[in-house]
Amino acid sequence: MEEKSVVRFANRMDQLPPYLFGMINQMKMEKRRAGDDVIDLGMGNPMDPTPxxxxxxxxxxxxxxxxxxxxxxxxxxxxxxxxxxxxxxxxxxxxxxxxxxxxxxxxxxxxxxxxxxxxxxxxxxxxxxxxxxxxxxxxxxxxxxxxxxxxxxxxxxxxxxxxxxxxxxxxxxxxxxxxxxxxxxxxxxxxxxxxxxxxxxxxxxxxxxxxxxxxxxxxxxxxxxxxxxxxxxxxxxxxxxxxxxxxxxxxxxxxxxxxxxxxxxxxxxxxxxxxxxxxxxxxxxxxxxxxCDDTIPELANLYQTRRDVLCSGLERIGWDIKKPKAGMFVWAKIPEPFNKMGAMQFAVEMMDRANVAVAPGTGFSEEGEGFLRLALVENEERLRQAVRQMKKAMENMIV
Structure with missing residues (x-):
């Protein structure tokens, strides 16, 4: 007779889904260990130096x-x-x-x-x-x-x-x-x-x-x-x-x-x-x-430039983008017909096909379905490269 495990969790654990960023990071690390150069737009994790x-x-x-x-x-x-x-x-x-x-x-x-x-x-x-x-x-x-x-x-x-x-x-x-x-x-x-x-x-x-x-x-x-x-x-x-x-x-x-x-x-x-x-x-x-008050406007200007690069790039490939006035993310509506597959599956496809990590909107509750959150943490050239890779991946996707 198989013995039951002594491990038992509190009921509150049943109410907690797998943590979104943990899942995204795990996928990203597996790709990088395999030698892929993943452009990380998934997490708001600044890559720029502390003053x-x-x-x-x-x-x-x-x-x-x-x-x-x-x-x-x-x-x-x-x-x-x-x-x-x-x-x-x-x-x-x-x-x-x-x-x-x-x-x-x-x-x-x-x-x-x-x-x-x-x-x-x-x-x-x-x-x-x-x-x-x-x-x-x-x-x-x-x-x-x-x-x-x-x-x-x-x-x-x-x-x-x-x-x-x-x-x-x-x-x-x-x-x-x-x-x-x-x-x-x-x-x-x-x-x-x-x-x-x-x-x-x-x-x-x-x-x-x-x-x-x-x-x-x-x-x-x-x-x-x-x-x-x-x-x-x-x-x-x-x-x-x-x-x-x-x-x-x-x-x-x-x-x-x-x-x-x-x-x-x-x-x-x-x-x-x-x-x-x-x-x-x-x-x-x-x-x-x-x-360090004087470093803050410089940092905000850096994020604004990245915002403009990413938003203009996505607009060129047919995305309907609303430029944010603040924060370090672009909240992007997934274009048709790709929105039919759902935000999570689209994010997985971008990781697999484009080597671009993004955060699916559903990770922020079901009200985020149909959207991606794209972090402005990579430099301008990497953002341009991400858009090129996403465009190529979408051209080869079957919905």
């Missing part, structure tokens, strides 16, 4: 044995002061560095742990769709119910919030926002956030805004902070990241700012999970916030 001043400070501090001890878990006092100064400088927002800031191991980790702190079985969270996976599945892991709202059009989005809050019991507990939006690149303005704060106070829900792409903006557009809206700190928090603005993706440093009670809840639950960010990285983060 020199940040790297030099990391090396300096890492050599000091004092930095090898457990770090300041919520963030070094000077780092918290610098993020408060950053918000004042860029958005004219007053942030109390002691009570309204907390540093996280990237914004993704911070959002995940905050969901555990403020959500549970019986709670509901409103999430724009399509969505970056953690915005949905952090709530799922916490045991909450996810209610997805199409992100466009904006007016309909706000009306849907009102309708849900008026018709559901219990009312939603949290609204998860993400502007500039990943994966679609949709942007918003201060008036939108003003309306959100009004609704949050009216229907008594909290707001989380993922602001990871705050400074990667194009064509003169400047992304507002959620906290710029009057009363925003009464109802919610904002998460930011060093990954995109300073090319520090692998360093794993992000932050949460805003409502002091919510920030405190995040700190309480993180106290049971981790000891914070390596001290040398925190000091390097101080340098980034204090001394």
């Amino acid at each position: 020199d001043a940040v790297i030099e400070k990391l090396i300096e501090v890492a050599k000091d044995p004092k930095s090898h001890r457990y770090p300041e878990s919520s963030g070094m006092p000077h780092l918290k002061i610098e993020i408060a100064k950053y918000y004042k400088r860029h958005y004219d927002i007053d942030i109390d560095s002691e009570t309204q800031t907390y540093f996280t191991i990237g914004s993704k980790e911070g959002i995940s742990h905050l969901c555990l702190a403020i959500m549970g079985p019986g709670d509901s969270v409103l999430v724009p769709a399509p969505a970056f996976p953690i915005h949905i599945y952090a709530a799922v892991i916490a045991g909450a119910n996810v209610m997805k709202i199409p992100i466009e059009p904006e007016k309909s989005f706000l009306d849907r919030i009102i309708n849900i809050c008026e018709s559901c019991y219990p009312k939603p507990k949290v609204l998860m926002l993400n502007y500039p939006h990943n994966p679609t690149g949709v942007v918003t303005d201060k008036e939108f956030f003003k309306e959100v704060v009004s609704l949050a106070k009216r229907f008594k829900f909290m707001v989380i805004n993922d602001f990871a792409y705050s400074k990667i903006t194009f064509d003169g557009y400047e992304a507002p902070s959620f906290l710029e809206a009057d009363g925003a700190k009464d109802v919610g928090v904002e998460f930011g990241s060093f990954s995109k603005s300073y090319n520090m993706a692998g360093w794993r440093i992000g932050y949460c700012v805003g409502n002091a009670e919510i920030v405190q809840a995040l700190g309480k639950i993180k106290g049971y999970f981790d000891y914070g960010i390596f001290s040398a990285i925190q000091v390097a983060g101080i340098i980034a916030l204090r001394d």
Whole structure:
């Protein structure tokens, strides 16, 4: 008689599909091990270097044995002061560095742990769709119910919030926002956030805004902070990241700012999970916030140039493309007749036939069907080459 395995998982694992980027990366690595040159547009993983001043400070501090001890878990006092100064400088927002800031191991980790702190079985969270996976599945892991709202059009989005809050019991507990939006690149303005704060106070829900792409903006557009809206700190928090603005993706440093009670809840639950960010990285983060403002426009211009190259290339081969005003992705509608095969199969075909890794829209919920998310991380020549290879592959595909 065959013995049963002792391995048994929690029921929540049944609600988690295979992680999209893990699947894409596995396919990519298998191709590369076989000797193929895969152009990687699948993941928003910056290939450009971190500013020199940040790297030099990391090396300096890492050599000091004092930095090898457990770090300041919520963030070094000077780092918290610098993020408060950053918000004042860029958005004219007053942030109390002691009570309204907390540093996280990237914004993704911070959002995940905050969901555990403020959500549970019986709670509901409103999430724009399509969505970056953690915005949905952090709530799922916490045991909450996810209610997805199409992100466009904006007016309909706000009306849907009102309708849900008026018709559901219990009312939603949290609204998860993400502007500039990943994966679609949709942007918003201060008036939108003003309306959100009004609704949050009216229907008594909290707001989380993922602001990871705050400074990667194009064509003169400047992304507002959620906290710029009057009363925003009464109802919610904002998460930011060093990954995109300073090319520090692998360093794993992000932050949460805003409502002091919510920030405190995040700190309480993180106290049971981790000891914070390596001290040398925190000091390097101080340098980034204090001394690297001038590198941000240069980086945004680099992404804008890549956006223009990729969008114009896809348009030349017959794709209907809407240029994003922010972020590091192009949200591209798969052209007919190839959209009939579905986004996942089309992405597999692009990997197999074109040696181009792309992210299928269905990885961002079923609302992303028919789209691809293309990351602007490769250089201009590689982007042009990707378009040529995709064109050739499509010419040889049978639908």
